[in-house]
Amino acid sequence: xxxxxxxxxxxxxxxxxxxxxxxxxxxxxxxxxxxxxxxxxxxxxxxxxxxxxxxxxxxxxxxxxxxxxxxxxxxxxxxxxxxxxxxxxxxxxxxxxxxxxxxxxxxxxxxxxxxxxxxxxxxxxxxxxxxxx
Numbered sequence: 001x002x003x004x005x006x007x008x009x010x011x012x013x014x015x016x017x018x019x020x021x022x023x024x025x026x027x028x029x030x031x032x033x034x035x036x037x038x039x040x041x042x043x044x045x046x047x048x049x050x051x052x053x054x055x056x057x058x059x060x061x062x063x064x065x066x067x068x069x070x071x072x073x074x075x076x077x078x079x080x081x082x083x084x085x086x087x088x089x090x091x092x093x094x095x096x097x098x099x100x101x102x103x104x105x106x107x108x109x110x111x112x113x114x115x116x117x118x119x120x121x122x123x124x125x126x127x128x129x130x131x132x133x
Contacts, residue, residue, distance in 0.1 A: 049069060052065050052069070095110070
């Protein structure tokens, strides 16, 4: 049972950690997350942009809608950043409560998972920084 809980927590931390790193980057808000070499953007603002594409807006409508989308991006980014910080705080708190319940081998595995997660986040940050240059 403890192993299942730890696995779920670790998987959640790994999955969400990447978002925290991307959102912590200057200028990277919702809708501005890099998705690889193609530079395709994802996030809530991207979803709204996609919706406007699907609506077959005229050039005039696009010109009117784009400033609205641009104005919403900082709000989406702030909401997302706050949510990710709250998630990180909850994950840290949960792991600090679970850690004392683990034996030495399990604690070592947890340390290895956390180090791998940190290494992945650092690599993503380096990739993001390199793509911005």
